[in-house]
Amino acid sequence: MIKGHVFIATSLDGFIARPDGDIAWLLKRDDPSEDHGYNSFMANIDGIIMGRGTYEKVAAMEQWYYEKPVIVLSKTLRQQDLPARLADKVRIMNLTPREIMKLLEEQSWKHVYVDGEQVIQSFLRENLIDDLVITQVPVLIGQGLSLFGSINEDISLKLLKTTPFPSGLLQTHYKICQN
Amino acid sequence: MIKGHVFIATSLDGFIARPDGDIAWLLKRDDPSEDHGYNSFMANIDGIIMGRGTYEKVAAMEQWYYEKPVIVLSKTLRQQDLPARLADKVRIMNLTPREIMKLLEEQSWKHVYVDGEQVIQSFLRENLIDDLVITQVPVLIGQGLSLFGSINEDISLKLLKTTPFPSGLLQTHYKICQN
Numbered sequence: 001m002i003k004g005h006v007f008i009a010t011s012l013d014g015f016i017a018r019p020d021g022d023i024a025w026l027l028k029r030d031d032p033s034e035d036h037g038y039n040s041f042m043a044n045i046d047g048i049i050m051g052r053g054t055y056e057k058v059a060a061m062e063q064w065y066y067e068k069p070v071i072v073l074s075k076t077l078r079q080q081d082l083p084a085r086l087a088d089k090v091r092i093m094n095l096t097p098r099e100i101m102k103l104l105e106e107q108s109w110k111h112v113y114v115d116g117e118q119v120i121q122s123f124l125r126e127n128l129i130d131d132l133v134i135t136q137v138p139v140l141i142g143q144g145l146s147l148f149g150s151i152n153e154d155i156s157l158k159l160l161k162t163t164p165f166p167s168g169l170l171q172t173h174y175k176i177c178q179n
Numbered sequence: 180m181i182k183g184h185v186f187i188a189t190s191l192d193g194f195i196a197r198p199d200g201d202i203a204w205l206l207k208r209d210d211p212s213e214d215h216g217y218n219s220f221m222a223n224i225d226g227i228i229m230g231r232g233t234y235e236k237v238a239a240m241e242q243w244y245y246e247k248p249v250i251v252l253s254k255t256l257r258q259q260d261l262p263a264r265l266a267d268k269v270r271i272m273n274l275t276p277r278e279i280m281k282l283l284e285e286q287s288w289k290h291v292y293v294d295g296e297q298v299i300q301s302f303l304r305e306n307l308i309d310d311l312v313i314t315q316v317p318v319l320i321g322q323g324l325s326l327f328g329s330i331n332e333d334i335s336l337k338l339l340k341t342t343p344f345p346s347g348l349l350q351t352h353y354k355i356c357q358n
Binding site: 012013014025124136138139140141142143148151154156157158159162168169170172174 | 204
């Protein structure tokens with residue numbers, strides 16, 4: 001069965017970015033010599049699902065970082081809106097979380113990287129996330145985009161692993177408990 | 180110099196209680212056979228500062244759990260409002276965080292346990308907290324009283340220690356970095 005995975009960094013107060021999307025507070029506390037496991041996580045992933053907000057942020061960067069297919073969930077963007085360099089790398093889909101996961105399962109995807117505030121929150125609400133790797137950055141930023149949002153009922157998790165890094169980053173790996 | 184200390188449990192999404200103050204989600208995931216360090220933390224504490232909300236919650240319980248003096252910061256409560264059994268255990272003070280810490284320092288207090296959502300947040304904003312021991316409970320509850328709130332500028336922390344417990348609780352000890 002297809003599984004959704006989250007791999008993300010947050011401030012200690014639970015934000016993935018400032019209100020304007022800024023993540024400089026994170027980057028300046030990152031130690032590039034530490035292996036936080038992103039590459040080994042990505043090696044097992046069939047592709048990435050993100051929302052329009054996250055897509056526009058990464059599309060604005062000089063380099064396109066993803067080697068795996070990227071699916072952008074959007075009601076308004078269209079495939080022809082993509083710049084030519086991304087036409088074969090990104091698919092725009094106007095589908096619900098459940099619909100896109102069903103479609104990708106039919107295409108034999110097994111592991112999906114789910115990214116971006118609203119997309120992660122909607123996948124959590126729909127019980128489409130299997131586990132989360134959260135890298136906690138030792139700073140309070142006070143406001144911003146939250147990793148977690150409203151849910152319909154409590155979600156229990158199982159702590160699988162904890163990895164503190166010399167930089168002060170703390171990585172935790174939680175699996176969602178299925179009711 | 181007098182120091183403020185936080186010792187608290189939160190859900191993975193950063194709440195210390197549900198909107199109505201309920202913490203059953205926490206209690207049912209607690210393993211009383213595990214030592215989460217509360218007693219050794221309290222042994223070093225001269226007294227507790229809390230707000231009216233927290234006071235009313237603990238005062239409504241059958242038993243009074245605190246052996247150390249408790250100071251309740253309130254603009255509206257008065258000393259004569261206290262039930263007789265608490266008259267010598269609780270002091271009501273209408274002071275700002277900075278004023279109460281100055282007063283207690285003059286009374287030779289060294290270590291203050293700062294508790295409750297609004298009091299912790301106001302002490303953090305005033306740079307009156309030295310460190311935080313946060314026990315993260317593996318559950319998302321979606322809404323409630325937040326440990327952290329708005330701040331005037333970023334607060335950097337240093338991760339001192341991480342202790343995962345077999346129950347799935349994860350305790351982290353962070354020290355506030357002074358700018």
